[in-house]
Amino acid sequence: MGQGTNGQILIEEHFMGFNYTGGTTMSNTHDQGHLVAVASASGTITQVIDEPGGILSINLDTTDNTNCVLYTSNPFKTADGGCWMETRFKVDAVNDCAIYAGFQETVNTTTPVMPAEFATETMTYNASIGGFAGMQFDADGTTDDWRAVGGDNSAAAWDADSDATRANQPAVADKFDIVRVEFSPHGDVDVYFSGSRTNSSLVLIKHADAILTTTDVIFPVLIIENRAADAAAVLEVDYFNCGGYIDWTQ
Numbered sequence: 001m002g003q004g005t006n007g008q009i010l011i012e013e014h015f016m017g018f019n020y021t022g023g024t025t026m027s028n029t030h031d032q033g034h035l036v037a038v039a040s041a042s043g044t045i046t047q048v049i050d051e052p053g054g055i056l057s058i059n060l061d062t063t064d065n066t067n068c069v070l071y072t073s074n075p076f077k078t079a080d081g082g083c084w085m086e087t088r089f090k091v092d093a094v095n096d097c098a099i100y101a102g103f104q105e106t107v108n109t110t111t112p113v114m115p116a117e118f119a120t121e122t123m124t125y126n127a128s129i130g131g132f133a134g135m136q137f138d139a140d141g142t143t144d145d146w147r148a149v150g151g152d153n154s155a156a157a158w159d160a161d162s163d164a165t166r167a168n169q170p171a172v173a174d175k176f177d178i179v180r181v182e183f184s185p186h187g188d189v190d191v192y193f194s195g196s197r198t199n200s201s202l203v204l205i206k207h208a209d210a211i212l213t214t215t216d217v218i219f220p221v222l223i224i225e226n227r228a229a230d231a232a233a234v235l236e237v238d239y240f241n242c243g244g245y246i247d248w249t250q
Helices: none
Strands: 008-013 029-032 035-039 044-048 055-059 067-071 083-091 097-104 116-119 122-125 131-138 147-152 177-183 189-194 203-208 217-226 234-245
Touching (some): 067 234, 083 097, 083 217, 097 116, 116 131, 147 189
Antiparallel strands (some): 008 234, 029 035, 055 234, 083 177, 083 234, 131 147
């Protein structure tokens, strides 16, 4: 039961004010409004000024498998009343990168790690991440598509087949996609997606029951990773919103 009147935690970052530290060269951590950007190698972080509404541009290093994660420096806990995240973003090219948007239990703040990676026809889940759920796209896959993924450590939470749950909406270069992930207080999850191919409203791609221990803490994240040497993938983020509730038990 709540003890005060301000129990909700809400972050709405539209990047209208460009506030970062360390210059535009990414070598480690950059504050960006309510969020933090951590890169595994040098690149650049800038503001797009020829498009309206505030857009953050992350330009990776030209080395294969380098990446950058955008996340909140403090996590949420589903048991406190649930939590959610939603982000709108696009990439300059879809043949040279992998993307993940959603929640994950562990964020490596030195060398960020993708929770799920799809190569040829096999999805691999990273054991160092802990629990996670979100949408994933990977140019290393034989069939390009957005896929809803979730799991705990290296074990998948749903769909034993290698494809996870396809959205049947492949990514399109330089077109915005939207991902929304909602966790209930019981650890249930709903993963929504709106793709640029259809310009539709958010569509529920996957619902799963109790995939996380409700007392685990999880971070909302958006990650991009290079999938080719000398191909500097560029991620442009229109907004990154998320919310949860205060832990009144402490």
